[in-house]
Amino acid sequence: MNHERIVIERGRRTGLTIIVAVHSTERGQAIGGCRLKHYPDWRDGLTDALRLSEAMTTKAATAGLRNGGGKTVIVAPDGPFDRDDALRDAGDVIASLNGAYATGPDVGTGPADMDVIAERTEHVFCRPSRSGDPSEGTAAGTVAALRAVCAHLFGSPELAGRSFAVLGLGHVGSHLVRMLAERHAKLIVSDIDPARRAVAEEYGATWTTPAECFAAEVDVLVPAALGGLLTPATVPVLRCAAVAGPANNQLDAPGTADLLRERGILFAPDPIVSAGGIIHAVEIELHGATAAEAAERVDQVERTLANALQG
Numbered sequence: 001m002n003h004e005r006i007v008i009e010r011g012r013r014t015g016l017t018i019i020v021a022v023h024s025t026e027r028g029q030a031i032g033g034c035r036l037k038h039y040p041d042w043r044d045g046l047t048d049a050l051r052l053s054e055a056m057t058t059k060a061a062t063a064g065l066r067n068g069g070g071k072t073v074i075v076a077p078d079g080p081f082d083r084d085d086a087l088r089d090a091g092d093v094i095a096s097l098n099g100a101y102a103t104g105p106d107v108g109t110g111p112a113d114m115d116v117i118a119e120r121t122e123h124v125f126c127r128p129s130r131s132g133d134p135s136e137g138t139a140a141g142t143v144a145a146l147r148a149v150c151a152h153l154f155g156s157p158e159l160a161g162r163s164f165a166v167l168g169l170g171h172v173g174s175h176l177v178r179m180l181a182e183r184h185a186k187l188i189v190s191d192i193d194p195a196r197r198a199v200a201e202e203y204g205a206t207w208t209t210p211a212e213c214f215a216a217e218v219d220v221l222v223p224a225a226l227g228g229l230l231t232p233a234t235v236p237v238l239r240c241a242a243v244a245g246p247a248n249n250q251l252d253a254p255g256t257a258d259l260l261r262e263r264g265i266l267f268a269p270d271p272i273v274s275a276g277g278i279i280h281a282v283e284i285e286l287h288g289a290t291a292a293e294a295a296e297r298v299d300q301v302e303r304t305l306a307n308a309l310q311g
């Protein structure tokens with residue numbers, strides 16, 4: 001077993017499966033978001049929690065934080081359920097770990113949900129009254145990472161005139177599209193939810209289907225939604241020079257990185273690209289940083305990734 005501790009419980013209120021995976025506390029308290037998502041089987045949720053928590057250890061360490069990695073997964077059912085009770089159930093499991101792990105928002109949860117979890121445990125980041133929504137920090141860190149990618153590929157970190165295909169316009173993806181549009185980048189964007197097309201229109205980005213976006217001929221493909229999209233079957237479809245985005249666990253398996261390399265496509269490891277959110281939260285909530293100081297730390301993702309791409 002790679003993980004320090006894995007807790008799987010049936011929620012007292014909802015009966016839903018709650019999984020908390022603590023990968024490592026070697027460098028300090030394990031941190032990682034609470035994912036609320038439907039899975040075909042709770043075991044699929046466990047697989048996700050194991051991989052995501054391990055990636056959080058890498059993310060915290062490469063970001064230079066004195067934290068380890070963990071993750072919570074609430075396995076959402078097919079039918080309706082009491083969302084707040086599911087969060088309280090998760091809060092109880094997190095409380096039982098006595099501070100070894102602290103949670104935050106992730107796919108399917110937001111800052112307001114952290115207040116509900118806080119009814120049961122103090123070990124929760126990103127409450128609206130604390131550091132709040134981390135997704136803007138994650139997007140800012142991604143912009144910093146894209147500068148490093150462009151410097152590496154084209155000899156200049158300038159984003160103006162560069163082309164990006166952003167796949168996924170959720171919390172992070174929408175901020176990112178705004179930031180890239182402000183920097184005069186050329187944008188192709190997509191989301192599985194057709195309603196997100198409004199974001200494309202707001203920022204003058206070209207809206208496509210997810211498949212077209214994935215295969216777009218651009219400088220950088222920016223996965224900004226769910227992971228696992230880079231597989232032996234999908235890598236041959238790519239027409240980008242690099243893949244660099246904030247989605248967690250983009251590779252279906254570590255070996256897929258070799259397939260990208262064989263195709264001459266630069267891959268920026270997602271634990272480095274996506275660290276802006278935890279850097280923002282930890283700097284403000286644990287280290288008493290101001291918003292400006294936290295933003296400066298988030299921008300250091302550029303240097304961290306530049307060093308990694310050189311090594």
Ligand code: PHE
Nearest residue numbers: 032033104105106125134281
């Ligand atoms: N979803 C965030 C991530 O994957 C998790 C997180 C953010 C945890 C902020 C704590 C604080 O990085």
